[in-house]
Amino acid sequence: MTEHDDRVSRALDAIRVHLRSEAEFGLEALSRAARSPAPVESRAVPPVEPRIEPRVEPRTETPADSRTAPPAAPARPVESPPPRPTPVAAAAAPRSDFVPRVAPLRERLGSADARAALDALEADVAACTRCKLHATRTCTVPGEGHANPDLLFIGEGPGEEEDRSGRPFVGRAGELLTKIIGAMGFSRETVHIANIVKCRPPGNRVPEPDEIAACQPYLTRQIELLKPKLICTLGLPATRTILGITQGIKAARGREFVWNGIPVIPTFHPAYLLRNPDDKPLVWQDAQTIVRRLIGLGATLPNPDALKKFKDPPPDAAP
Numbered sequence: 037m038t039e040h041d042d043r044v045s046r047a048l049d050a051i052r053v054h055l056r057s058e059a060e061f062g063l064e065a066l067s068r069a070a071r072s073p074a075p076v077e078s079r080a081v082p083p084v085e086p087r088i089e090p091r092v093e094p095r096t097e098t099p100a101d102s103r104t105a106p107p108a109a110p111a112r113p114v115e116s117p118p119p120r121p122t123p124v125a126a127a128a129a130p131r132s133d134f135v136p137r138v139a140p141l142r143e144r145l146g147s148a149d150a151r152a153a154l155d156a157l158e159a160d161v162a163a164c165t166r167c168k169l170h171a172t173r174t175c176t177v178p179g180e181g182h183a184n185p186d187l188l189f190i191g192e193g194p195g196e197e198e199d200r201s202g203r204p205f206v207g208r209a210g211e212l213l214t215k216i217i218g219a220m221g222f223s224r225e226t227v228h229i230a231n232i233v234k235c236r237p238p239g240n241r242v243p244e245p246d247e248i249a250a251c252q253p254y255l256t257r258q259i260e261l262l263k264p265k266l267i268c269t270l271g272l273p274a275t276r277t278i279l280g281i282t283q284g285i286k287a288a289r290g291r292e293f294v295w296n297g298i299p300v301i302p303t304f305h306p307a308y309l310l311r312n313p314d315d316k317p318l319v320w321q322d323a324q325t326i327v328r329r330l331i332g333l334g335a336t337l338p339n340p341d342a343l344k345k346f347k348d349p350p351p352d353a354a355p
């Protein structure tokens with residue numbers, strides 16, 4: 037090693053020591069400034085220090101921010117590359133925590149609000165003794181599904197398995213309804229399923245008028261919270277409860293009625309279909325009517341491929 041090399045080496049050592057000591061004070065800008073000829077500049081930088089911190093924060097949002105944020109600092113262009121790693125890493129942790137939390141919350145806000153209100157309603161139902169059905173129930177069955185659905189199914193009342201599980205339409209009729217919902221391009225999770233009474237009538241009898249009347253405020257509130265684009269009533273008791281009509285289900289099915297501004301299309305109850313499988317094509321026909329109407333109302337099918345099986349899919353809605 038020549039004498040010159042030795043001098044350079046010692047000078048570099050001195051610079052390293054200096055930089056380390058500056059770094060200990062968190063003066064990353066200074067350390068770069070110190071590379072420039074005058075060490076005096078590094079003294080002048082302390083006022084910049086507070087500026088460095090605010091700059092580092094916005095920078096974690098987008099890499100571009102970090103470049104635009106620091107307005108002044110003389111040594112700025114040189115600053116960006118070297119000392120970044122440490123402060124950025126430190127600031128990135130809280131930021132990356134924060135950003136994902138905010139974005140999904142905003143998207144879910146409507147549903148979260150509706151879900152919270154539905155939870156409160158379900159708690160009321162769980163404690164309800166407004167009619168005699170409370171005395172024989174195992175579980176209340178308020179309904180389940182999406183909190184802001186395009187499509188709401190309303191059936192009659194919980195059966196034995198629903199009473200045991202607290203979930204609507206989980207027996208054989210429920211399995212059939214689930215298949216119908218799937219054929220329509222939806223799933224149980226993307227629609228909502230409810231009943232006109234939330235407790236099981238003993239022996240699966242039809243709910244009595246006083247029971248329906250006692251439970252109706254819950255159903256009305258439920259529909260107001262769910263705000264479906266369309267309601268499909270399943271069977272005569274649900275259809276008459278919602279629409280107040282006197283005609284039979286065979287006359288009403290597949291036709292469009294309106295409840296408080298919401299289109300209502302009745303069809304047969306799946307339990308009826310289990311006993312009368314020859315009428316399944318009629319329900320399929322009603323299901324297609326419902327989907328076409330929903331598309332006309334601006335609904336988006338979660339599974340648009342389902343339309344391929346429609347006898348007469350609407351041309352403008354085909355996938």
Ligand code: SF4
Pocket residue numbers: 161164165166167168169170176233234235247250251
């Ligand atoms: S059926 Fe309805 S009104 Fe009757 S006890 Fe159950 S929740 Fe209350």
